[in-house]
Ligand code: FES
């Protein structure tokens with residue numbers, strides 16, 4: 026059975042021969058896209074989180090057969106640069122095995138809520154296990170990313186106005 | 196010295212089998228600037244945030260097969276026969292191997308060679324490997340394994356460690372004797388029995404790796420391991436190969452915490468690769484991972500603490516029984532730590548400690564962060580609280596009165612000597628612990644907020660309370676952990692450093708075999724090279740057996756040991772550069788770094804300078820407990836840790852946070868449950884580790900009491916917080932509930948049983 030999807034903006038076809046094959050297995054074992062991690066295959070750890078038509082899902086719990094014509098975004102395509110930078114700058118990455126899933130969850134959170142408070146962050150990331158960091162620096166990173174994205178949002182319209190305005194260009 | 200990793204990984208020994216991407220993701224990332232004391236971006240950070248970092252489970256080779264392990268479902272049985280005919284017959288199956296196919300030595304082990312490569316007629320724990328399969332896909336390999344017919348004759352497993360001791364079945368007995376406890380006349384005595392459950396390291400990255408046969412009949416391994424040279428020493432005899440025919444490179448590691456000290460996939464995948472002539476990958480799923488590595492020893496400990504009327508400890512008696520499970524692993528060394536650290540960082544002149552590591556048919560236990568220091572820490576800290584209460588002293592004051600100081604003796608006779616002898620406290624020798632305890636005064640316990648959101652209460656979004664029945668408690672915990680290997684072990688690390696001009700830039704190349712398990716050791720090596728050599732650009736070469744041994748990434752030792760080796764190699768390069776010019780070619784030096792010699796513990800008295808360095812950590816926990824439902828919410832964890840020297844603030848804080856979290860897990864949720872030797876909860880559904888909702892904000896005060904013998908004065912930092920957070924949290928729960936709580940993890944039913952309605 027052929028399943029056509031868009032993965033991180035590119036058209037992809039997976040030739041799935043097992044009826045229950047998970048999206049996680051298709052991404053990793055069939056398409057060689059190893060960015061999404063497998064730490065439990067039971068929907069318990071969040072390492073395999075991707076966006077499916079914009080919604081965060083555990084890709085180990087989604088059957089590839091359900092993904093015909095749908096849009097999949099992984100850590101490669103779902104995460105704004107400021108979120109990645111904030112994780113690096115805040116020391117939110119240790120072994121990094123949880124990181125791809127966390128980054129996708131954070132990207133989703135910040136798309137919904139520009140400046141989330143701690144309880145909102147904790148609620149949103151409760152499905153992503155991390156064994157290394159104790160989560161403290163992950164929360165720091167979410168705040169730092171929110172701030173950087175707010176700054177960027179403020180600057181971006183100004184830049185585009187300037188670029189589009191002949192009057193302001195000397 | 197080998198060349199730096201190129202984007203396609205190490206040059207393969209036979210034609211077309213390079214890893215598709217660099218194993219372990221070691222490449223040539225820009226490191227930015229940052230020497231010792233700063234927090235530069237990790238060399239692996241960019242690859243880890245864009246999904247490109249290759250973990251051992253991400254390896255792929257052309258023509259690769261998948262390996263799978265058949266494990267015993269029984270904790271103890273005799274194998275009458277194994278029939279692999281049906282498994283061999285499945286299309287796609289390339290090899291089915293049993294003990295009869297092991298090419299060399301039949302056993303391996305970290306300290307004692309007692310673990311069969313594949314079961315030899317008798318299985319001794321549930322999950323013991325019996326046969327291995329290689330096939331074109333993991334599905335086929337699994338299906339084939341199911342078709343292997345093993346005829347088991349079931350035997351009665353021995354699961355109670357006390358029964359084992361009675362039968363003389365134990366890995367080590369270590370007593371400590373000091374003074375004469377029985378001759379003392381105490382003002383207060385507290386005697387209690389403590390129970391610690393079996394904890395799992397639960398690194399998120401599963402056990403995995405790949406083996407690639409080479410043209411000369413050897414094999415290359417890419418594997419997530421904590422100590423590549425110890426792996427090589429164990430693997431080579433089992434494969435019947437000379438060590439120089441085996442090359443092992445560390446593949447990207449998704450956390451370790453002790454779970455990757457013992458071999459897992461190594462010999463099995465190498466056997467399959469040699470038998471099939473093709474690359475073989477193995478990767479455990481979570482359920483297999485839970486039985487595929489050793490765990491933290493569960494413990495039963497009976498402690499008796501006595502004090503005089505002045506609030507000074509008079510004597511401590513302890514009987515410590517650790518369950519080592521079916522095979523030796525590192526139990527011997529864990530028992531040594533449990534015995535030598537049995538009373539913690541307190542002065543006491545009369546001691547009688549008996550520590551055992553029992554051999555049973557339970558899952559094998561070995562290394563986990565804290566390594567024998569965790570179990571006793573829960574017991575002695577609980578005892579210190581109970582005795583303080585009996586004496587009418589505050590927990591902090593009682594600890595302060597008994598804290599070891601410069602020149603004090605530990606119960607092994609080891610002198611506490613790694614602190615500034617000139618420093619004094621009111622004319623008394625400097626006590627780092629008393630100083631650390633005093634610092635909590637500067638950090639107030641958080642106030643109970645006025646209008647609390649229900650998500651901040653125990654039960655959280657379960658909406659179980661609006662605050663009625665919720666009590667707050669505060670507790671302290673102190674941990675003392677040895678850093679580096681102890682008891683006379685020849686502990687060393689090796690580093691090579693080469694400096695050369697590349698494209699008009701001076702570049703330092705650093706080569707070690709030290710495992711980056713997530714702790715940030717790559718950053719640290721680069722920082723040291725920058726500081727010592729004054730260069731900006733540092734390239735880290737792949738961590739492999741081409742370098743000399745770096746020892747294990749465990750015992751909080753890599754900053755001290757491999758940090759020390761990199762520093763020494765840099766110093767040697769600097770020396771060479773005094774009368775050499777880089778324009779004339781590269782300059783290189785290799786150095787082996789050893790810490791001061793330690794002594795074995797006396798087998799009868801336990802006396803001996805068995806440790807090289809000791810590190811202290813203190814936690815204060817604040818909890819809210821719903822005393823009607825038995826639900827606990829940890830509200831705050833404040834930590835004061837002595838690290839000697841802050842090498843990398845961000846990485847250090849990350850270690851303290853993460854170590855604290857694992858201690859919280861043991862305090863209130865983490866336990867591998869076994870019933871008659873069978874593991875009942877081998878999944879993240881049933882074995883809970885802390886989520887972001889379970890963790891409170893953490894406040895840190897980092898103290899730098901330099902150790903004059905250690906590189907830069909540093910003290911190992913990864914383990915101590917794992918010791919102290921557990922007793923602090925349990926003490927806080929006791930403070931909130933008034934219950935004795937002698938068992939961890941503390942479960943809701945422990946908190947509600949006294950209410951008379953069983954859950
Ligand atoms: S791998 Fe999907 S939730 Fe763990």
Ligand code: FES
Pocket residue numbers: 117118119120121122123124154155156157158399449450713
């Ligand atoms: S960084 Fe290791 S699991 Fe999160």
